[in-house]
Amino acid sequence: MPATADQVIEKVHGLRDALVEAVGEAVRIPSVNPRYPGQVYDDVVGGEGAVSRYVAGIYEQIGCEVDVFAIEPGRDNAVGTLRGRGGGRSLIFNGHSDVVPPGDLGAWTSGDPYSGRHDGERIWGRGSTDMKGGVLAQAFAAMALREAGVELAGDLILEAVAGEEVMNHDIGTTAVVERGYRADAAVVAEPSAPPAPLAVVPVTPGLLWFSLTVRGKASHASMRAEAIRAGGLGSAVAVSAIDKGVAMFMAIRELEEQWGQTKRHELFAPGHFTIHPGVVTGGPEGVLVPFVVSEFMTTEYCVWYHPDDDPADVRAEIEQHVARAAQLDPWLREHPPEFEWKLTWPAARVAADHPIVSATLDAHELAAVGTAYAGRPEVRGFAAVEDTSFLCAAGIPAISYGPGDIRVAHAADEYVLVDELMTACCTYALLAMSWCGVAGDAS
Ligand SMILES: [Zn+2]
DSSP states (O other): OOOOHHHHHHHHHHHHHHHHHHHHHTSOOBBOOOTSSSHHHHTTTTTHHHHHHHHHHHHHHOOOOEEEEEETOOEEEEEEEEESSSOOOOOEEEEEBBOOOOOOOOGTTTTTTTOOOBBBSEEETTTTIIIIHHHHHHHHHHHHHHHOOBBBBEEEEEESSGGGTTTTTTTHHHHHHHHTTOOSSEEEEOOOOOOOOTTTHHHHHHHHEEEEEEBBBBOOOOGGHHSSSSSGGGTTTOOOOHHHHHHHHHHHHHHHHHHHHHOOOOOSSOOOOEEEEEEEESSSSSSSSSOOOOOOOOEEEEEEEESSOHHHHHHHHHHHHHHHHHTSHHHHHOEEEEOEEEEEEEEOOOOOOHHHHHHHHHHHHHHHHTTTSSOOOOOEEEESSOTTHHHHHHHHHEEOSSSTTTTTTTTTEEEHHHHHHHHHHHHHHHHHHHHOOTOOOOO
């Protein structure tokens, strides 16, 4: 007789210590994405592969068919297939092995960023939330199914992939798809809070990265009065790139405000779509001292755009807005601000009424009975972008549901709550049963 949901949940609970230990172990393998800005590739490469191979060992224990491969040396992907008996829908559980750098070590009051320390309530360290906790919760869900003697009808494909943090999907998630791993749906274990823990996320914004550079005209800093006061020489002597750049900065700010009013999506809080000025540099070329009228101002922006917008249209909208603002200034009319577009990360979109969404909601509701996470999860848009974009782009409906909170991801003192990890693990197990079907189960 096939195992019941209760029996599977009991098996998950029996694996609690092993799951906590495995997450700690994975956190202790530093796996910073070697292409993350500021990293020396050769010093860092290899960590992702080590994590994927560690996870592959667990896939092996479960009895999966295991495939470990790398497009770039040291950056292995691990795939574990729990072959179904036939007749059911297939499902991908996906997560990434790479992490972002720990940042300022002094900000880690919880200790070493790679401690993987467990204090009874939380597991601490870089990657605990984003997203080694989720990757291992998915693997241990499959382990619980095996221990409960559940045989699925459809295939369950477990994936730990490299490259996510800098959109290296071509060596990670997309490479795994191109190797032939496809399914009727996918659940990526990204930390799917806020607004609520363990939200079900069928949609993400898109992301653009661009820089805007405004040029000025250098002169001795004492010429500022000549440059800006009535009756002075004006642009014949000097133009401050920072003065002009700030005007363009404010123009983009104004567009961002318009977006706040006009770009709405039912699964996102009002105003979610923004044009974030993350870095400003400027001054004279060469040495950054205030004794020369500034020659350049460059602002680096990341744009969280509406999932229904075409990225080419968004680029055009921003460029046109800046061009119109520049027309109002005699210098900028002659010396237009320069755009450099650096990255386009497409949005992920699955309909909120897609069966994988309702199946995940149902599985959570069943899994979370009697826990702090009881009830039906919220269905919300993801704050950021992730690999669901590339699964969706390959035609595989992909949503996110996972333990952790994006507010502690990429930050100091990252952690994941063990109870949340356990609830996610139970949900994954029950979801695999309901989505893939259980062999021999007539219901
Ligand atoms: Zn992530």
